[in-house]
Amino acid sequence: MISKEHIIKRFVSYVTVDTESDPNSDTTPSTAKQWDLANALVEELKVIGMEDVTIDENAYIMATLPSNVDHDVPVIGFVSHFDTSPDFTGANVKPQIHENYDGKDIVLNAEKDIILSPDYFEDLLLYKGQTLITTDGTTLLGADDKAGITEIVSAMEYLIQNPEIKHGKIRVGFTPDEEIGRGAHKFDVEKFGAEWAYTMDGSQVGELEYENFNAAGAVVTIHGKIVHPGYAKGKMINSIYIATEYINSLPRLETPEHTEGYEGFFHLHTVTGDVDETKLEYIIRDHDKEHFEARKEVMQKLATEINSQYGREVVSIEIKDQYFNMKEKVEPVMHIVDLAEEAMIQLDIKPLIKAIRGGTDGSQLSYMGLPCPNIFAGGHNFHGRYEYVPVESIIKATEVICKIAELTASKHK
Structure with a gap:
């Protein structure tokens, strides 16, 4: 089992680092502070046992989990971004932990009368009894997409610690500047070397998307x-x-x-x-x-x-x-969507296959030669003070990554 406390500690360590990107900058990454988390992630990937950990001059991070089977398995990848949106401040994030959510209003900031209410945000009621992480009402949270990074790192760590789970070679990639539309611009698809990948950058549990604007x-x-x-x-x-x-x-x-x-x-x-x-x-x-x-x-x-x-x-x-609709590039390899759907079903997660009303690094990567559907990361109300994520959703997404890795190996014996 993946420890809830471990997940919370990892996620909080990421969101308390300010990584807001800047659309008016012409550098990559667009803000120097993105290096703070990028460099920390490189060290963490090494500590958990990943191999071939690299970071380039533009802060693109890649790492490898070697195969633990003796037959050929397609190389797959998982990708997330570490910048946060410039739509709302990401400085001095103070995450609030709410255990056993009771379905009522959550007071984010009593002094400023900022309330996260299910009367307005009905999705909250999906998570009664769960542990929610919210903001204090003065910043965004950064679950978009530090929940995705938490899931990928935690899944790799779990697979390393549980070698009885069989998998092929897995590549992970973390990018800057996704929130300003430049997350894939300098991503080296050839260096990444995967046949296909998944971005962990969706919202509600079960989301699986291969169409976008x-x-x-x-x-x-x-x-x-x-x-x-x-x-x-x-x-x-x-x-x-x-x-x-x-x-x-x-x-x-x-x-x-x-x-x-x-x-x-x-x-x-x-x-x-x-x-x-x-x-x-x-x-x-x-x-x-x-x-x-x-x-x-x-x-x-x-x-x-x-x-x-x-x-x-x-x-x-x-x-x-x-950017363009990734559907054109994913439909010829629909087995990669079917694989993610099967992984969710085996984990008793109801797949919610729908079109993204937006864009994703996966769209650009698909047109760069890396077909890349999008999977839920668990957060809600991105880019603002009402952002929140259930810890249980992060755990489920982590389990989906592990299951996709396992199924990929088992289907290619």
């Missing part, structure tokens, strides 16, 4: 003309008004707050500007590749239409693809 970012620049407002008739072009026209011309209900499941969206997340120039920053998301391309075309055509109204280029748009 196609994603692009768009910057729409509105070019106005500033003149003295007292003498502006027929001369001034107010970029803010044109920006409003552009915003209102996109489908109002195709936004994050009105969509779910396989429904895509346009998401306006930043507006900056004045009369002379306004910038609109969007993300574009859709699971379906044709719909995704159509969304980009809609934004381009809208810019063209507005320009034709003014007889000059008042709207320019730059669209950059960010």
Whole structure:
């Protein structure tokens, strides 16, 4: 059995190290403080008995658990990221342990009246009687994705300590900067040397995902003309008004707050500007590749239409693809999803196979030649003060890793 106390100690040691990434940085890792945890992980991997432990100049960590069988088994991998989101502070994380959760409100911070309530976060009720780890309401927790790292390290340690569990060669990888979309950018797939891998970066127990959004970012620049407002008739072009026209011309209900499941969206997340120039920053998301391309075309055509109204280029748009739906790369090797599903079933975990409404390192890795579905890590309410993770979920995910390793060896005799 995997010790709950051991899991808690390991997880807490990770989340109390600030590893927030920075989208405005052009270094890798994007923040120097990510090295603090990265270097500690390297030493820990060596201590538990992993081999070929390496860290490169960009803080990408890899390590090997050698095979303990005498027949050929495909090399598999497990991947997680050690940075935390810049959406909310990850400095001075103070984890709170709540044993035998009673299904009622959890007071995270009495002084600031910050409460984690099942009235709002209904998923809490799934974990009555379990041990929850929460924040103190002033930071995020970092279960995304330090729960994943905890699971991978703990699974490797367990397999090393229990050699009667037969497995092939296993590679593990830990990356920086996933939260700013750069976690796989400098991942050396050839060096990793696995036939396939799994990211441990999902949420609820049982989640198993091999579909994600196609994603692009768009910057729409509105070019106005500033003149003295007292003498502006027929001369001034107010970029803010044109920006409003552009915003209102996109489908109002195709936004994050009105969509779910396989429904895509346009998401306006930043507006900056004045009369002379306004910038609109969007993300574009859709699971379906044709719909995704159509969304980009809609934004381009809208810019063209507005320009034709003014007889000059008042709207320019730059669209950059960010990542694509891994389904295209995973479907030809669906046995790797079936294997994870079987592992969960054998552990009495109900698989929840669904599409990710977001991205993952696994998406980019799949297009880099490493098919990489995503498995639950157990946390909820990522990127904010209400983040929490049940310890039992971390243990179950750890057991899934061990079971996948065991099944891979047994199926390739």
